[in-house]
Amino acid sequence: MASAGSSGGELAAALYDACYAQFEPDQLLNQHDLFGLDVIPKNDLSTLLQVTQSLVDQKLFRTHQVQGGRLAWKLISREDAEKLQNLSADESLVFNVIHSVARQGIWVRLIQSRTNLHKSILDRCLKSLEGKNYIKSVHNVKFPTRKMYMLSGLAPSEEVTGGAWFTDGVLDANFISSVAGFIEYTVSRKSWYEVPGDRGRSKRLKTATGKADIKTEPAEKAYIPFPAHYAHYPTVQMITSAVNGSGITPVRLGEDRIVQLLQMLCFDKKLVSLNNGTSYKSTKNPDIVKANQARKPLAEGEEIPPGQGLGKNGMTESPCGPCPSFRLCSPGGAISPETCEYFDPWMEKVLGF
Numbered sequence: 001m002a003s004a005g006s007s008g009g010e011l012a013a014a015l016y017d018a019c020y021a022q023f024e025p026d027q028l029l030n031q032h033d034l035f036g037l038d039v040i041p042k043n044d045l046s047t048l049l050q051v052t053q054s055l056v057d058q059k060l061f062r063t064h065q066v067q068g069g070r071l072a073w074k075l076i077s078r079e080d081a082e083k084l085q086n087l088s089a090d091e092s093l094v095f096n097v098i099h100s101v102a103r104q105g106i107w108v109r110l111i112q113s114r115t116n117l118h119k120s121i122l123d124r125c126l127k128s129l130e131g132k133n134y135i136k137s138v139h140n141v142k143f144p145t146r147k148m149y150m151l152s153g154l155a156p157s158e159e160v161t162g163g164a165w166f167t168d169g170v171l172d173a174n175f176i177s178s179v180a181g182f183i184e185y186t187v188s189r190k191s192w193y194e195v196p197g198d199r200g201r202s203k204r205l206k207t208a209t210g211k212a213d214i215k216t217e218p219a220e221k222a223y224i225p226f227p228a229h230y231a232h233y234p235t236v237q238m239i240t241s242a243v244n245g246s247g248i249t250p251v252r253l254g255e256d257r258i259v260q261l262l263q264m265l266c267f268d269k270k271l272v273s274l275n276n277g278t279s280y281k282s283t284k285n286p287d288i289v290k291a292n293q294a295r296k297p298l299a300e301g302e303e304i305p306p307g308q309g310l311g312k313n314g315m316t317e318s319p320c321g322p323c324p325s326f327r328l329c330s331p332g333g334a335i336s337p338e339t340c341e342y343f344d345p346w347m348e349k350v351l352g353f
Contacts, residue, residue, distance in 0.1 A: 012054040015039045019075055028064060028072040059084035083134055094125045098135050098149050103157040105138045105148040141166055178248055180261050181293050184270050186242050188282035188289045190234045192223040223285035233279040319346050
């Protein structure tokens with residue numbers, strides 16, 4: 001315990017060193033925390049307030065007001081304190097506001113409202129702080145038109161940058177598509193059972209020399225779905241591990257990011273969620289998934305040729321399948337195929353006649 005005769009400067013230094021050794025940098029400290037360090041003689045409140053005010057003046061403590069109007073303090077590193085000591089009063093005020101938001105960043109208008117500085121003074125302070133490399137401007141993907149600032153030594157949070165799906169503040173559609181395609185194919189391979197096929201058909205061909213040659217064509221793959229009680233569909237953890245181990249992503253993706261893509265694929269009806277989203281299965285077998293992914297996208301203005309994409313179930317492809325009035329539709333009725341405004345355009349566009 002420091003002696004009662006210790007000077008204010010010695011007490012302040014001793015209290016700061018004790019706080020630095022005992023508490024985390026971001027922890028709010030109240031008077032009970034400071035008295036518990038056994039530095040202030042006789043736990044005298046007036047002495048404590050004098051010492052903390054000295055540390056605040058030296059920029060080693062930052063004052064905060066907590067619930068109930070009580071005072072609390074937060075540690076400032078000596079390196080940051082040296083920066084603050086070289087700032088003007090207005091610059092110090094702006095720096096403290098930006099410091100308070102940590103990695104979230106703060107809009108310049110909010111800085112002005114919290115500091116109550118004139119715009120010209122605020123602009124001069126921001127320019128000075130940015131020139132000293134104390135702060136930096138950041139681009140927020142949620143508010144792209146807002147000018148925001150944060151401390152230069154911090155990395156923006158994912159809420160600001162958008163996370164792995166954004167590059168330089170722009171949504172990376174190609175990256176999302178490649179990862180989603182890998183996930184769909186990976187899930188598809190574990191969602192269907194490949195039926196062992198025949199060895200293939202043999203054909204007798206006549207060669208240029210007149211001799212017969214036998215050519216064996218490879219057998220076509222066949223897939224069947226697993227039975228209803230099958231319980232080994234890939235889980236979120238398995239899919240996440242497969243993506244991070246594939247090398248297709250330069251950053252490690254967490255399960256929360258993979259779940260976002262899985263939900264997107266479910267909305268596109270490429271995957272089906274099972275067991276409340278803990279595992280997934282594919283609606284298409286691996287060969288179909290691979291063929292769809294290999295198909296070149298249509299150029300701008302290009303239309304699908306008539307008949308292409310027509311499957312085996314005309315009911316789901318025609319306007320009749322999703323029609324809410326299907327049960328009321330009948331020839332000669334108020335709602336009928338003859339008067340349907342959707343049927344003829346579909347026939348012309350898809351079937352080509």
